[in-house]
Amino acid sequence: xxxxxxPTLASLAAQLGVSIQTVSNVINNxxxxxxxxRERVEAAIKASxxxxxxxxxxxxxxxxxxxxMRLHPVVDGINGEVLDHFFHAVTESAQAKGYRINLFIAADxxxxxxALADMQAAGAIDAALLIDTGLGDPRPKLLTEVGLxxxxxxxxxxxxxxxxSWVDVDGKAGSYQATRYLQSxxxxxxxxxxxxxxxxxxxxxxxxxxxxxxxxxGELLQAHTGNSVRQGSLAAxxxxxxxxxxxxxxSDSLALGALSVFAEGAVLGDELPVIGFxxxxxxxxxxxxxxxxxxxxxxxxxxxxxxxxVNAPLDFSAxxxxxxxxxxxxxxxxxxxxxxxxxxx
Amino acid sequence: xxxxxxPTLASLAAQLGVSIQTVSNVINNxxxxxxxxRERVEAAIKASxxxxxxxxxxxxxxxxxxxxMRLHPVVDGINGEVLDHFFHAVTESAQAKGYRINLFIAADxxxxxxALADMQAAGAIDAALLIDTGLGDPRPKLLTEVGLxxxxxxxxxxxxxxxxSWVDVDGKAGSYQATRYLQSxxxxxxxxxxxxxxxxxxxxxxxxxxxxxxxxxGELLQAHTGNSVRQGSLAAxxxxxxxxxxxxxxSDSLALGALSVFAEGAVLGDELPVIGFxxxxxxxxxxxxxxxxxxxxxxxxxxxxxxxxVNAPLDFSAxxxxxxxxxxxxxxxxxxxxxxxxxxx
DNA sequence: TTGAAAGCGCTACCAA
DNA sequence: TTGGTAGCGCTTTCAA
Numbered sequence: 001x002x003x004x005x006x007p008t009l010a011s012l013a014a015q016l017g018v019s020i021q022t023v024s025n026v027i028n029n030x031x032x033x034x035x036x037x038r039e040r041v042e043a044a045i046k047a048s049x050x051x052x053x054x055x056x057x058x059x060x061x062x063x064x065x066x067x068x069m070r071l072h073p074v075v076d077g078i079n080g081e082v083l084d085h086f087f088h089a090v091t092e093s094a095q096a097k098g099y100r101i102n103l104f105i106a107a108d109x110x111x112x113x114x115a116l117a118d119m120q121a122a123g124a125i126d127a128a129l130l131i132d133t134g135l136g137d138p139r140p141k142l143l144t145e146v147g148l149x150x151x152x153x154x155x156x157x158x159x160x161x162x163x164x165s166w167v168d169v170d171g172k173a174g175s176y177q178a179t180r181y182l183q184s185x186x187x188x189x190x191x192x193x194x195x196x197x198x199x200x201x202x203x204x205x206x207x208x209x210x211x212x213x214x215x216x217x218g219e220l221l222q223a224h225t226g227n228s229v230r231q232g233s234l235a236a237x238x239x240x241x242x243x244x245x246x247x248x249x250x251s252d253s254l255a256l257g258a259l260s261v262f263a264e265g266a267v268l269g270d271e272l273p274v275i276g277f278x279x280x281x282x283x284x285x286x287x288x289x290x291x292x293x294x295x296x297x298x299x300x301x302x303x304x305x306x307x308x309x310v311n312a313p314l315d316f317s318a319x320x321x322x323x324x325x326x327x328x329x330x331x332x333x334x335x336x337x338x339x340x341x342x343x344x345x
Numbered sequence: 346x347x348x349x350x351x352p353t354l355a356s357l358a359a360q361l362g363v364s365i366q367t368v369s370n371v372i373n374n375x376x377x378x379x380x381x382x383r384e385r386v387e388a389a390i391k392a393s394x395x396x397x398x399x400x401x402x403x404x405x406x407x408x409x410x411x412x413x414m415r416l417h418p419v420v421d422g423i424n425g426e427v428l429d430h431f432f433h434a435v436t437e438s439a440q441a442k443g444y445r446i447n448l449f450i451a452a453d454x455x456x457x458x459x460a461l462a463d464m465q466a467a468g469a470i471d472a473a474l475l476i477d478t479g480l481g482d483p484r485p486k487l488l489t490e491v492g493l494x495x496x497x498x499x500x501x502x503x504x505x506x507x508x509x510s511w512v513d514v515d516g517k518a519g520s521y522q523a524t525r526y527l528q529s530x531x532x533x534x535x536x537x538x539x540x541x542x543x544x545x546x547x548x549x550x551x552x553x554x555x556x557x558x559x560x561x562x563g564e565l566l567q568a569h570t571g572n573s574v575r576q577g578s579l580a581a582x583x584x585x586x587x588x589x590x591x592x593x594x595x596s597d598s599l600a601l602g603a604l605s606v607f608a609e610g611a612v613l614g615d616e617l618p619v620i621g622f623x624x625x626x627x628x629x630x631x632x633x634x635x636x637x638x639x640x641x642x643x644x645x646x647x648x649x650x651x652x653x654x655v656n657a658p659l660d661f662s663a664x665x666x667x668x669x670x671x672x673x674x675x676x677x678x679x680x681x682x683x684x685x686x687x688x689x690x
Numbered sequence: 691t692t693g694a695a696a697g698c699g700c701t702a703c704c705a706a
Numbered sequence: 707t708t709g710g711t712a713g714c715g716c717t718t719t720c721a722a
Contacts, residue, residue: 008714008716009715009716009717010716018692018693019692019693019694020694020715020716020717021692021693021694021717021718022691022692024717025691025692028717032691032692033691034691034692037691049466050466051463051466051467052715052716053468053714053715053716054400054409054467054469055399055400055401055403055404055409055468055714055715055716056698056714056715056716057715057716057717058698058716059398059400059401059404059697059698059714059715059716059717060698060715060716060717060718061698061716061717062698064399064400071433071436073433074429074430074433084419084429085419087448088416088418088419088450091448091449091450095449100447100448100449100469101447101449102445102446102447102448103432103436103446103447103448104440104445105433105436105437105440117394118396121395121396122396122398122399123398123399123400123699124399228630229630229631253630256630257630285573285601285602353699353700354699354700354701355699355700363709364708364709364710365701365709365710366702366708366710367707367709369700370708377707378708379707382708397699398698398699398700400698400700401698401699401700401701401714402699402701403700404700404713404715405700405702405713405714406700406701406714407714468715
C-alpha cells in the first residue's frame with residue numbers, strides 16, 4: 001500500500017497479485033469469486049481500510065447516491081420540531097439504504113427547483129425530497145419536467161396534473177379524533193383555532209373538527225389566525241366569549257396560547273380542555289394533549305419511494321400514502337395560564 | 346448536443362469546434378482564454394445548461410467539496426432551535442463558498458468519527474464540522490489522527506492536546522450580563538438554575554452568574570438540575586424558599602419552569618425576574634428575557650475556518666474565536682405561571 | 691473463476 | 707492562446 005495516498009482497487013490488486021476486476025467483484029458481486037480468493041481479498045480490504053471512491057464509482061455508473069433536500073428557514077421553533085424529527089429520520093433511512101443527504105438552502109420554491117436541477121446536472125444527486133407541499137405547489141411539475149426523480153412529504157393539494165409519490169399524515173383524522181375526545185369528556189361546544197384558509201394542510205385539520213362537531217348540530221365556533229402563541233390567546237378569548245368550553249388547535253403554538261384562556265382555574269393533574277397538534281416538546285413539558293404525527297414512519301416510507309423512483313425513473317407507479325396520526329393524551333403538568341390582565345387591550 | 350444525455354466538456358468542445366481544454370479553461374481559468382472565444386463558449390455553456398460533473402472533477406482533483414456534519418438526535422425541541430438556526434446558517438455559508446453539506450447520523454462520538462473517516466476514505470467529504478464539544482471530547486484527537494480537516498462549534502474544554510480551529514459563544518459573559526441586569530433593576534438575591542457540573546458549557550454559564558453575584562457578597566443561591574421545564578420549576582421553588590427574588594437560567598426550558606414560581610402575581614407588561622438562555626421562540630412568545638447567541642456569525646466563521654483547514658491541511662494556524670452573546674430584554678406577553686397547587690408533591 | 695481493456699468527465703501538464 | 711494527452715478510480719464488457 002502506498003504510504004501517502006489512500007488504497008485503491010489497483011493498489012489492492014497489485015498487493016494481492018490478483019486483478020483489479022477480482023477485487024471489484026469481491027465488493028460488488030462476491031458470489032462470482034472463489035471463496036479462498038474472496039476471503040484473502042476481504043482481509044486485505046479490511047486491513048487497509050479501503051473504501052470505494054464514490055467519485056470513481058459515480059463517474060462510471062452515473063449514480064451519485066445523493067438525495068437533495070432543502071433546509072427550510074426556521075419558522076417556528078415550537079412546531080418546527082416536527083420537521084427536526086423528520087429530518088433526522090430521513091437521514092437515518094437514507095443512510096441505511098446507502099444514500100447520502102445533500103443539504104441546501106433556497107429562497108423559494110422556484111429557487112429550490114433550480115438548485116436541484118443544478119445539482120442533478122452536476123451529478124451530485126439522483127433524486128430529491130420535497131417537504132411541505134402547498135396548494136398549487138409548482139415544484140412537482142417543474143421537477144418532472146427536469147426529469148429528476150422525487151417524492152414529497154405532503155400530499156398534492158387541489159387539482160394537480162403531475163402524478164408523483166408522496167407520504168402525508170391525515171390531519172383531518174387527527175383533529176376529528178381530538179374533537180371527539182373532548183366531546184367524550186363532556187364538552188359539547190368544542191371550538192377550533194386554525195390557520196388562514198390558504199393553508200391546505202390547515203384546512204384539512206379544520207375539516208376533521210368540522211366533521212366531528214357538525215355531528216352535534218351545535219354552533220360552529222372557529223377562528224382563522226396566524227400561528228403565534230399570542231394569536232392563539234386572542235382567538236381563544238373570542239371563542240370562549242361565544243360559548244366554547246374547549247378547543248382543538250392546528251398547532252401546539254396556538255394551543256399554548258389558548259391555554260391562557262381555557263386553563264383558567266385548572267389544577268395540576270387536570271385534563272385540559274385544549275388539544276394541540278404535532279406533539280411538540282412544549283406540549284410534553286406542560287402536559288398539553290396533542291395530535292402526534294408518525295414522523296419516523298413517514299420518513300422511512302418517503303425514502304423508500306425515492307429509491308423506487310430512482311430505480312425506475314420512467315415508472316408510472318407513483319403512489320401516495322396517507323398515515324394516521326394518534327392522539328397523545330396528557331394531564332396538566334406544571335404551568336397555568338391566567339386570564340389576560342387589565343393591561344391588555 | 347446529444348439528445349439524451351447531459352452535455353459534457355467534450356460535447357461542448359465538439360459543438361463549438363474548440364478543444365476540451367479551452368472549454369475547461371473558460372470555466373476554471375477564464376483569463377487564459379481570448380475574449381472572443383470565451384464569450385462564444387460561455388454562451389454555449391449557458392444555452393446547454395452545462396454543469397461540470399462533480400464526480401469527474403472530484404476524481405481528478407481529489408477534492409469533493411463536501412463537508413460532513415452529523416445530525417444530532419433531537420433532544421429538546423425548545424432549546425434545540427438554536428442548533429436549527431446554526432444548521433441553516435452553516436448550510437448557507439458553505440453553499441456560498443461552493444461546499445455542500447453531507448448530513449449523517451451516528452450513535453455516539455466514536456461512531457461519528459468512524460463515519461467521517463469512512464466518508465473521507467470514500468472521497469465524499471473534504472472536511473468535517475463538529476458540534477457541541479464537551480469535556481474530554483475524543484473527536485478532535487481522533488480526527489487529527491485520521492487527518493481529516495475540521496473545525497468545531499464549541500471550544501475545547503479542559504486540557505486538550507489537540508489544537509484545532511473552533512468558534513464558540515461566551516456563555517459566561519452572557520449570564521454575567523443577565524445577572525447584572527437583574528441586579529440593576531433591584532434584585533440583590535439573584536439565583537442560578539443550571540445543569541449538572543459535568544456540562545462544561547453549563548459550568549461556563551454558571552460562572553458568569555457567580556462572578557456577578559459574588560460581587561454583591563451575598564449568599565449564593567443555585568441549583569444543578571436537568572433541562573426540563575418541570576425541573577426548572579422545582580429548582581425555582583427551592584431557590585425562592587432560600588430567599589432568591591430572581592433567577593438566571595442555563596436554558597429557556599429551565600426559565601420557562603422557573604416562571605411558574607417567580608412570575609407569580611405578575612401582570613402583562615411586567616419585566617419578569619427570570620432570564621433564560623438561547624433566546625428561543627418560546628421565550629419570544631411569552632415575553633421572557635433571554636441571552637441570545639450570535640448563531641449566524643458563528644456559523645459563518647466556522648465555515649471559514651473549515652475552508653482554511655482544507656486549503657492548508659498541514660497548517661498549524663488553528664485558531665479559536667469566542668463570540669459575545671447579547672441580552673434580549675422583554676416584557677411579559679401572554680402567559681403567567683401559577684404556584685404549584687396542592688396536588689403537587 | 692479470473693483478467694485485460696475501455697471509458698465515464700474532468701483537470702494538469704506540456705507542446706504547439 | 708489553444709490543443710493533445712494522460713490518468714484520477716471505478717465498473718462494464720468481453721475474452722481467456
